[in-house]
Amino acid sequence: MTSVLRLFTILATFARYRLDLLLPRTNLPWWLRVLFAPLALIPAGKLTRGERLRLAMESLGPIFIKFGQLLSTRPDLMPPDIIAELSALQDRVPPFAKEKFCQLVEESLGDNVDNVFKHFDREPLASASVAQVHAAVLHDGRDVVVKAIRPGIEKIIQQDTRLLELIARLVEKYSADGKRLRPVEVVEDYRTTIFDELDLQREAANASQLRRNFSHSPLLYIPEVMWDYTRRKVLVLERISGIPVTNLDELEAQDTDMKKLAERGVEIFFTQVFEHNFFHADMHPGNIFVSREHPDQPQYIAVDMAIVGSLNRADQYYLARNMLAMFRRDYRQVAELHVQSGWVPESTRIEELEAAVRTVCEPIFEKPLKDISFGHVLLNLFRTARRFNMEVQPQLVLLQKTLLNIEGLGRQLYPDLNLWATAHPFLERWLKNRFHPKSLWQDLKRYGPEWMEKFPEVPHLVFNGLQQVQQLDDLRGELADYRAQAQRREHRAANRRRLTLAAVASLAGAVALIWPEAQHLHLASGISFDDIPAAAWALSGIGLLLLAIRR
Incomplete structure (x- = not known):
């Protein structure tokens, strides 16, 4: 109901x-x-x-x-x-009852909140669509935040996502772009994403990984996870004290180096994507703060790590080369890379894709580099490729969304941000290091044990492969013999059919020869015999012709 x-x-x-x-x-x-x-x-x-x-x-x-x-x-x-x-x-979701919040925390942690925490603030600190946050203090004096999933939210999500899927199927079936845009997959991605957000242990693991990646970096700080107090529906994190990144007045009041702050945001993005291959994919302004310490060397603080992304090595490589080729205006290479990466079909005409990319990019690059939106250039590139049947690439869409967030934030902090001046040397350095002997040595150390473990199996695999090739050749020979036998059987059957027809025709000829003696006969059915001699002679001729052809 x-x-x-x-x-x-x-x-x-x-x-x-x-x-x-x-x-x-x-x-x-x-x-x-x-x-x-x-x-x-x-x-x-x-x-x-x-x-x-x-x-x-x-x-x-x-x-x-x-x-x-x-x-x-x-x-x-x-x-x-x-x-x-x-x-x-x-x-725009009002907080749910504080008594219910306490009950959820107590059910997850197995004790009263007043026993678990030295102090627990029963008034919510923040309330969002799937979770609510309260402040607390641990018995060792550390300030923390307690995050709990809204009660009954899973049932609501199940109902609404089923209805969204129904709408998506109608759009996919009846919209002109439905099949290409794959709305059913979008809804399925949404279902996966939002159910991932309901697992706070998953978010805690993401936060722990990001914190480890930037453990000795002045660029980004990630709050510590309190694992002893974290469960699937409850997450306890170190409470941070920073300035919301959108509070420009407070940032300027403490003499924050806004240029460096904007550039460091870009550097964080490229470091996560290319060096760590693990990036915070929900870096909208509400999830980002700036440390109050060292305003001349500003440091970001990130929260809410429910959504993260990563790329495979091939996508990393092709993306970096695409960006470099695009800003060098090497449109031919951009088109070739799209085909090589599999982002567009192999049948795509390189010349046509190159011309389309040039048409989109040339007007953009007539502007000063500082006025070019890197994220929008990438977006225009993907839109152009869409005309050539480029399917939606979920991993690239997540990355593109993050880049647009970071770039928009950077330009808000420092309008003259030249993203390319920051990104270009980073990409060139990354591509150079990718094939550096040290990098190859690191790969060897990482995958060497696995290779050595499999090495004894190589001769056996080679022998099996050769055996399979031989079996395939034998199978081809048997198939050829079968086809030849089938052709011979068909040839003999055709000969039998011709002989049968020749016999019938000869019989008809014999009838024609004795016809003069049978003129006095009459058929009971009343059929006329007037045309029988001519038809019989014709059949006889055909029979003789078939016999001649067979010989």
């Missing part, structure tokens, strides 16, 4: 905000056009399509709000005007 009511709520919201106008009517089946026809009586008003979609998601609650936030990070799927509106979505 609850699911039915939820469905009616979603349909009513769909109608109220005229979301049917977002679907191309010409591609819809007749029954959907009939279903949507009464909606024409509801005025759409002066709201843009992006505003209608944003307001609908806000009214449908936290799961749809979070889905809207996800769509706002997918410029490869959504048009710019809708992206701009969905980017304004925020978690």
